[in-house]
Amino acid sequence: MAELKTPLLDQLTTGPWPSFVADMKRLVDRKPTVADVLAQLELSYEEKKGHWKHGGIVGVMGYGGGVIGRYSDMPEKFPNVAEFHTMRINQPSGWFYTTKALRDLMKIWDKYGSGLTNMHGSTGDIILLGTVTDNLQPAFDEFSDLGWDLGGSGSDLRTPSCCVGPARCECACIDTLDLCYDLTQEFQDELHRPMWPYKFKIKISGCANDCVASIARADFAIIGTWRDDLKIDQEAVREYVNSGFDIQGVVIDKCPTKCLTWTGSELVLDGSNCVRCMHCINKMPKALRPGDDKGATILVGGKATILQSAFLGWVIVPFMKLEKPYDELKDLLRNIWEWWDEHGKVRERIGELIYRKGMRVFLKDLGMDPLPQMVFRPRANPYFFWWPEEVNQG
Numbered sequence: 001m002a003e004l005k006t007p008l009l010d011q012l013t014t015g016p017w018p019s020f021v022a023d024m025k026r027l028v029d030r031k032p033t034v035a036d037v038l039a040q041l042e043l044s045y046e047e048k049k050g051h052w053k054h055g056g057i058v059g060v061m062g063y064g065g066g067v068i069g070r071y072s073d074m075p076e077k078f079p080n081v082a083e084f085h086t087m088r089i090n091q092p093s094g095w096f097y098t099t100k101a102l103r104d105l106m107k108i109w110d111k112y113g114s115g116l117t118n119m120h121g122s123t124g125d126i127i128l129l130g131t132v133t134d135n136l137q138p139a140f141d142e143f144s145d146l147g148w149d150l151g152g153s154g155s156d157l158r159t160p161s162c163c164v165g166p167a168r169c170e171c172a173c174i175d176t177l178d179l180c181y182d183l184t185q186e187f188q189d190e191l192h193r194p195m196w197p198y199k200f201k202i203k204i205s206g207c208a209n210d211c212v213a214s215i216a217r218a219d220f221a222i223i224g225t226w227r228d229d230l231k232i233d234q235e236a237v238r239e240y241v242n243s244g245f246d247i248q249g250v251v252i253d254k255c256p257t258k259c260l261t262w263t264g265s266e267l268v269l270d271g272s273n274c275v276r277c278m279h280c281i282n283k284m285p286k287a288l289r290p291g292d293d294k295g296a297t298i299l300v301g302g303k304a305t306i307l308q309s310a311f312l313g314w315v316i317v318p319f320m321k322l323e324k325p326y327d328e329l330k331d332l333l334r335n336i337w338e339w340w341d342e343h344g345k346v347r348e349r350i351g352e353l354i355y356r357k358g359m360r361v362f363l364k365d366l367g368m369d370p371l372p373q374m375v376f377r378p379r380a381n382p383y384f385f386w387w388p389e390e391v392n393q394g
């Protein structure tokens with residue numbers, strides 16, 4: 001093979017930050033694939049033109065998703081990346097690994113793939129970049145022997161993901177890890193067999209801080225919350241204030257609904273106006289806590305730009321108790337999928353379908369009642385239009 005010369009890419013190694021070029025070059029001697037990725041990318045930089053092409057279905061036995069086929073459009077010039085498929089491996093809930101598990105994974109990937117990884121992809125999965133069609137099945141077999149599974153890709157349920165939740169975080173109002181694992185097991189068919197108009201993502205955050213950004217990235221966002229009042233330890237509040245904490249400026253004035261008052265010795269909450277945004281709790285974690293009656297808010301429709309512009313999720317269930325076996329949640333999911341499957345056009349996400357048909361049709365077909373919390377944009381316009389026969393023309 002000709003010597004690898006990449007003057008344009010090499011400029012990326014000169015900055016103060018880590019560089020994927022420097023990282024990849026360390027692999028070049030051992031992995032001809034990586035040399036060709038770099039050589040082809042250098043050519044792309046010269047020509048300002050991409051040389052990867054989409055298309056071609058590849059996979060493993062019994063699975064419709066989990067492998068993303070990729071090819072070079074210049075296979076004669078770059079034979080080692082003629083096939084450069086990506087495998088998505090289902091990550092454990094909350095991305096907790098033992099070092100042994102990681103070493104096992106890497107051993108298999110070193111054997112069958114380019115050795116390049118992306119921990120983790122936007123979907124949440126472990127992304128293993130670059131292998132050939134013939135290696136897919138043996139690699140998959142070795143992964144599954146160790147208990148790993150492929151994640152979702154294509155028009156199926158994408159690998160559900162969640163925040164670290166109760167494993168490390170005192171804000172968690174639900175067991176995100178258990179719920180994520182439970183839904184992953186329950187919906188194995190939906191995960192592995194693309195059967196819908198397009199992809200469907202479930203993301204779970206333990207509280208409104210929404211560390212997995214579910215509201216913007218998930219068709220179905222589950223966000224922990226509580227419905228009684230948040231808990232205040234007045235002694236701890238006074239400690240904050242006595243040590244110079246600007247409670248008025250940092251907490252009281254920033255509460256979005258102005259439902260907190262500081263009397264000089266006590267923090268008073270108007271619980272009926274608290275929207276459970278987490279702001280005050282984040283600022284005074286030693287003194288404030290979510291309430292005891294915990295559950296989750298469910299939102300639907302978040303997504304990036306596809307047929308329509310980017311959408312944030314809308315609330316469809318302001319509060320749901322979430323305890324094993326999560327039947328109410330699973331029924332809701334199945335009903336939504338059925339409706340979407342029946343009415344959705346190809347590549348139409350659930351949010352776009354609701355946008356096209358209207359929230360009132362969605363709610364009516366699912367047998368749900370409109371609620372004030374179902375707003376399209378907070379504090380702007382109510383998203384629900386009443387049916388004409390329901391309006392009192394009086």
Ligand code: HEM
Nearest residue numbers: 050051052053054068070071086088121122123125127199
């Ligand atoms: C104009 C060109 C391209 C467009 C518009 C495009 C668009 C996208 C989009 C929208 C996704 C996200 C899908 C999802 O929701 O998971 C995606 C994922 C992906 N794309 Fe492309 N892509 C392009 C070119 C490429 C090329 C050239 C490659 C590789 C040779 C590639 C490899 C991938 C892979 C591996 C994923 C999955 C990553 C993951 O698991 O999150 N794409 N692409």
Ligand code: HEM
Nearest residue numbers: 012020037041086116118120121122123124125127129130
């Ligand atoms: C200058 C070069 C590159 C830049 C600036 C770049 C930047 C990025 C960024 C910002 C993301 C999104 C990460 C995330 O939100 O999870 C991404 C994802 C990705 N990149 Fe790159 N990348 C570069 C080169 C490459 C190369 C050479 C490959 C493959 C050989 C690659 C494969 C991917 C894939 C498969 C994903 C999607 C992973 C996922 O989100 O699931 N990238 N890249």
Ligand code: SF4
Nearest residue numbers: 163169172206207211
């Ligand atoms: S979303 Fe909430 S519960 Fe989950 S890690 Fe973030 S702060 Fe903690």
Ligand code: SF4
Nearest residue numbers: 255274275277278280
């Ligand atoms: S959680 Fe948000 S809305 Fe509720 S009291 Fe705290 S700052 Fe105000």
